[in-house]
Amino acid sequence: MTLLAAVHAEWTKVRTVRSLPVALLAYAVVVIGVSLGVVAGMGAGEAATPDYDAALLAFYGLNFGHVAVIVVAVLLTAGEYSRQTVHPSLVAVPRRGRFLAAKVVVGTALVLAVAVPTALLTLAGTQALLGSAAVGLGDPGVLRATLAAALYPTLLAVFCMGVGMLLRDQVAALALLVPFFFLVTPVLELIPGLRDVAVFLPDRAGQVAVRLHTRPIDQFGPGTGLAVLALWALAGVLLAWWALRRRDA
């Protein structure tokens, strides 16, 4: 019952500042905008190549949407510490587990609520540009890839909320997470010796589920990919919970 009150409070916090709605809107704009731009520019050429993956190209904007997802997760968690609002928050909700649970519930729901329509709009928009090469939700794997295009950023947000809570510093959390998921993991995947390990990193594992076709280097299928990402998310939240219970606020 009081978890519900804590969730209500977190929801009120989210809707009474500008930064979070702006970051969520930015996510939708970036994912849809970049995907449309890429498909408009090189969609026709790509569609003619033998290893063309319609979903991978259609959801290309997700690679940039990462940044907005990370910002949302960090604002929700480390942001409380950087602004010192965590003290009134924990005085109001002194059970640390309940406080964290309420944050994760609200953060997950928010990202999911934006990511699902974003994925559907992205698919509809990009395929409208492709004419005869277009795929639809009825084609094999497309519904799954579209759902994954919503679940993958959502689970990534949960993982980042855990990291944000752990680091307790907005700038540090952004400085770690943004370059890591924007630059480091995609490069690691290109290095032959590290590739086998890199595919297990949160975003790489999640992206496997957004492809229509499994690549030779992938060691697992889409379902397992999302499960690996979910494990990262769970580990992040559990680690944050452990730290939150032990530490002084």
Added chain:
Amino acid sequence: MIEARGLTKRHGTVSAVDGLTFEVAPGRVTAFLGRNGAGKSTTMRMLVGLDRPTAGTARIAGRAYEELAEPMRTVGALLDSSAAHPGRTARDHLLWLAHSNRIGARRVDEVLDTVELSGAARRRVGGFSLGMRQRLGIAAALLGDPAVLLLDEPANGLDPEGIRWLRTVLRSLAADGRTVLVSSHLMGEVARTADHLLVIGHGRLLADTPLTSFVTAHGPQTLRVRTPRPQALLDLLAAEGVATSRQPDGALHVSGAGEERIGGLAARHGIPLLELTPEEDPLEEAFLRLTGPAAGSSR
């Protein structure tokens, strides 16, 4: 009722709070005094579960703070480290707090009225003065109509009118039978507001006593006396064996004798007195003596 039992907080080998045991009773204003770094804020933070005690326990209304289901309905806290998001309006700040403890929105408007912030309710906190932020923090503490109030330096940033207002609020909260613990470094304010004192130094309890007996026990022994016939009084006191000294402004400093004795002696010898007062602010003197370099933290 607030109870601390052997409350201790160590950071490495440094003790911020060292075995504090005290009770804060309802129905009066208890001032929590100590020099900077004496452990006041750390103690307050442990009382509301923000800092984990290294040893000992803190209980409010018989329970650990974390065990209170809707704590704001029992305890109202204003902490020096608390902040409201600058982008949120005053009303929205109180609204999320209210929601967290299932307190109605009507109460939000009531406390905004109590702290005289209704006019600024829909303005963003980022544009608030220090005094307005402090009023907002007090509003947040009052939100759950709590029986226990913990206020860390509530007078900070308030203008003289605000300080007078705060004094009235604190006195009426205590008169309602609530438990009121207020930390402060403004001794004049404490002298006018508090009934009881808790004094700490180096994280240890130095005094837990009514205000009046604290001043009697530790207060200044020097009196300032002014008279139109200073030489006559000097001679008289010298004959009585009371130490005196003449000040540049013509007044006398007298130590080793109280107001009654000096006033009586002067009257019997027909020496008119224009002033007979403790030389310093008595509470401040008492506080500084008790928490002086040997007892207080030097930070």
